[in-house]
Amino acid sequence: MARAKRALGSLKAGHTGTLDPFATGLLPVVFGEATKFSRFLIDAPKAYEATLRLGERTATGDTESDVVERRGVQADDAAIDTVLATFLGVQDQVPPMHSAVRVEGRRLYDYARAGEEVARPARSIDIGELVRLGRSGNDLTLRVGCSKGTYVRKLAEDIGEALGCGAHLVALRRTAVGGFALGDAATLEALEAAGAEAARARLLPVDALVADLDRLDASGADAWRFCNGQALEGVPGATAEVAVYEPGGRFVGVGARQADGRIAPLRLVTTGAAQVP
Numbered sequence: 391m392a393r394a395k396r397a398l399g400s401l402k403a404g405h406t407g408t409l410d411p412f413a414t415g416l417l418p419v420v421f422g423e424a425t426k427f428s429r430f431l432i433d434a435p436k437a438y439e440a441t442l443r444l445g446e447r448t449a450t451g452d453t454e455s456d457v458v459e460r461r462g463v464q465a466d467d468a469a470i471d472t473v474l475a476t477f478l479g480v481q482d483q484v485p486p487m488h489s490a491v492r493v494e495g496r497r498l499y500d501y502a503r504a505g506e507e508v509a510r511p512a513r514s515i516d517i518g519e520l521v522r523l524g525r526s527g528n529d530l531t532l533r534v535g536c537s538k539g540t541y542v543r544k545l546a547e548d549i550g551e552a553l554g555c556g557a558h559l560v561a562l563r564r565t566a567v568g569g570f571a572l573g574d575a576a577t578l579e580a581l582e583a584a585g586a587e588a589a590r591a592r593l594l595p596v597d598a599l600v601a602d603l604d605r606l607d608a609s610g611a612d613a614w615r616f617c618n619g620q621a622l623e624g625v626p627g628a629t630a631e632v633a634v635y636e637p638g639g640r641f642v643g644v645g646a647r648q649a650d651g652r653i654a655p656l657r658l659v660t661t662g663a664a665q666v667p
Contacts, residue, residue, distance in 0.1 A: 440532050
């Protein structure tokens with residue numbers, strides 16, 4: 391994060407989630423006013439390419455620890471596809487012991503490092519896509535589309551158990567977060583080499599973070615009222631929150647639908663409508 395801030399000459403920045411230490415790929419970073427809306431990407435679905443090594447299990451579910459068990463691998467591609475299909479949809483997942491989830495005030499990885507295993511409450515996740523991309527020996531590469539909060543390491547372990555051979559992750563690459571794709575990203579090295587002005591020119595507008603929300607195009611007077619804490623008449627739509635714009639297409643903030651259908655201010659852009667037109 392510090393390198394990204396230096397590359398863009400920014401004092402205020404934040405990320406939109408974390409990656410496991412051994413993982414690579416897309417990590418959207420937000421600057422300035424966009425930090426107020428970062429949760430929309432934190433909550434967004436994610437996509438990964440994950441490589442599982444079948445027949446080997448590690449304590450952490452990835453390459454960060456030694457192999458603790460080896461088993462023979464009997465599953466062919468047809469058997470693998472059958473098992474993958476059973477993991478699609480909404481389900482409960484128990485977080486791995488080597489994770490940052492808190493139980494009774496302590497991180498799970500603190501218990502794990504002390505050699506303790508504790509009961510962990512399961513969390514609801516949604517696996518929207520799970521496709522076999524290729525196999526080389528016992529290394530199986532999958533495309534995974536999942537909801538926030540999904541531990542792909544744990545998914546890999548569970549798939550290995552369902553196949554009867556165990557598994558752990560040997561590679562994990564995040565390819566998408568919401569509507570943002572890895573192919574549109576820049577490396578830190580490229581940003582640093584370009585200079586701050588060119589790096590800032592790559593930034594998307596703040597409202598790119600709320601592109602999936604319903605939109606309300608307010609009049610000048612209504613935009614002023616919204617920016618000063620007043621609710622507006624609602625617009626048809628399905629999302630619980632609404633992106634609000636003033637005349638000219640400037641994004642001024644996000645409102646929440648109320649029980650009476652009105653849109654109440656929830657999060658505002660500081661540079662929004664300031665005066666009654």
